Amino acid sequence: MKKLLLILACVLAMGATAPAERDEAQYTADITKRADDIIALLHISDSAQADKVRGVIVTQYRSLRSLQDARDAKIKDLGDDKDAIANAKADTAAQVKQLHEKYLANLADAGLSPQQIETVKDKMVYGKVKVTYDAYNEIYGPLTPEQQSHMMDLLKQAREEAMDGGSSQEKDLIFKKYKGKINNYLSKQGVHPDKQKAK
Numbered sequence: 001m002k003k004l005l006l007i008l009a010c011v012l013a014m015g016a017t018a019p020a021e022r023d024e025a026q027y028t029a030d031i032t033k034r035a036d037d038i039i040a041l042l043h044i045s046d047s048a049q050a051d052k053v054r055g056v057i058v059t060q061y062r063s064l065r066s067l068q069d070a071r072d073a074k075i076k077d078l079g080d081d082k083d084a085i086a087n088a089k090a091d092t093a094a095q096v097k098q099l100h101e102k103y104l105a106n107l108a109d110a111g112l113s114p115q116q117i118e119t120v121k122d123k124m125v126y127g128k129v130k131v132t133y134d135a136y137n138e139i140y141g142p143l144t145p146e147q148q149s150h151m152m153d154l155l156k157q158a159r160e161e162a163m164d165g166g167s168s169q170e171k172d173l174i175f176k177k178y179k180g181k182i183n184n185y186l187s188k189q190g191v192h193p194d195k196q197k198a199k
Helices: 002-042 047-078 082-109 114-124 128-140 145-162 168-188 193-198
Strands: none
Touching: 002 047, 002 114, 047 082, 082 114, 114 145, 128 145, 128 168, 145 168
């Protein structure tokens, strides 16, 4: 009977830990694939450099998740204390900003050119800068060079924030916020889609 209970306890223990281990293994596979997809766009011929860049990107994804998980756990423990929740979010935001700067420095230290780093940033936000820029030019165009430049500046600000988003939904929300800024800017410029189409 004791032997049966021991076997049952072992089986239950294995069942309790296996999903977490599987989740972690799956997450590692996912972020490694994301890194490989980015590296494929960089045309790196040196395998040692590619490995270094992969390590930097994978570490960034993992570090961001750790910070966000710690923030979410802390917020859960704080209950309805709005001030404490705001402070926890602010602390995490400051840590994420530091991590962001370190990440960009690490990409440069791994031998990436400024243009390659731009490619990394774009891929981390699913190419939303170009897609959004092209859509605005199509819907609101023709836009002046100054309007296009300002719009691109705002979209690149969105990209810097969205790179640190924990999910595609979070990245979408960040771009949505900046689209609002673009809409307000164009409206103040007297640019409206209906009027542009009528021209």
